Amino acid sequence: MIDKEDQEFMDKHNLADKFGSDRTQRCIDLMRPEIRPLVSLPLKEKIEKTKEVIREALEKYKNIGIGFSGGTDSLVLLDIVLQVKPDITVVFVDTIRDFPENYQFVEETRQRYGIQNLITIRADKDRCDEYSAKLGFKSPEFMVEYCNDHKIAPMIRAIKQFGFDGFLVGLRGVEHEERAQEVFFSPRSNPPHHRVHPLLFWKREDIMTYVKENNLICNPLYAKGYKSLGCTICSAIVTDPNAHERSGRGIVRETVMKKLRELGYT
Numbered sequence: 369m370i371d372k373e374d375q376e377f378m379d380k381h382n383l384a385d386k387f388g389s390d391r392t393q394r395c396i397d398l399m400r401p402e403i404r405p406l407v408s409l410p411l412k413e414k415i416e417k418t419k420e421v422i423r424e425a426l427e428k429y430k431n432i433g434i435g436f437s438g439g440t441d442s443l444v445l446l447d448i449v450l451q452v453k454p455d456i457t458v459v460f461v462d463t464i465r466d467f468p469e470n471y472q473f474v475e476e477t478r479q480r481y482g483i484q485n486l487i488t489i490r491a492d493k494d495r496c497d498e499y500s501a502k503l504g505f506k507s508p509e510f511m512v513e514y515c516n517d518h519k520i521a522p523m524i525r526a527i528k529q530f531g532f533d534g535f536l537v538g539l540r541g542v543e544h545e546e547r548a549q550e551v552f553f554s555p556r557s558n559p560p561h562h563r564v565h566p567l568l569f570w571k572r573e574d575i576m577t578y579v580k581e582n583n584l585i586c587n588p589l590y591a592k593g594y595k596s597l598g599c600t601i602c603s604a605i606v607t608d609p610n611a612h613e614r615s616g617r618g619i620v621r622e623t624v625m626k627k628l629r630e631l632g633y634t
């Protein structure tokens with residue numbers, strides 16, 4: 369269910385073809401030659417490769433943290449990482465505009481896994497109305513300013529404040545053309561650290577199979593029809609079975625991803 373702002377933007381810029389299910393293959397085609405063959409591995413081998421990347425990260429970096437958003441990718445990553453490093457520091461970025469169900473799910477997950485170190489870092493202030501009035505709700509400019517203040521800046525603050533030199537995130541290459549070109553250990557300069565992407569070569573089907581086989585309890589918002597979860601601003605229920613897995617995440621946001629990633633988004 370695309371909302372009014374996204375639909376208008378999509379029509380105006382002729383983007384209908386860009387967000388269908390064939391986007392997954394487009395992303396695979398964009399992957400680096402050393403990552404692309406990993407996409408077709410059986411799940412068991414993917415899990416082993418993922419653990420190998422995590423172990424390598426634990427050797428490379430002195431102080432490593434993991435981002436947890438409440439979404440299924442980050443849940444699967446968390447489940448695997450906790451098997452290797454049960455005392456890892458987990459960071460949840462509170463955008464102030466998350467779904468109430470998400471706050472509850474993050475807390476329940478903390479309790480379920482007995483997570484010892486969960487840091488919640490919050491955006492300074494809710495600036496949604498201010499940016500809406502100035503830039504237009506969900507315009508490209510709004511998305512850049514809003515996401516920078518509500519998501520990117522707090523995450524960078526956490527990385528600085530806790531001195532992480534390695535930060536694990538559940539990014540997958542098939543989600544977005546910008547992410548498709550990523551590497552396992554991705555250097556960032558502000559502050560200097562590496563983003564680590566152990567799920568870079570996983571497909572959505574792998575995530576769902578892992579969840580099923582390991583009886584993971586997922587965010588209840590998926591049962592309501594959300595395919596990809598973020599804060600309330602750009603997460604929408606998806607009814608089209610042929611839509612790409614990110615289709616509920618805001619067309620405008622998807623088109624400014626390059627800029628967001630330059631600012632430090634995952």
Ligand code: SF4
Nearest residue numbers: 515519598599601602
């Ligand atoms: S879910 Fe969308 S609007 Fe919310 S912080 Fe993430 S990118 Fe920005």
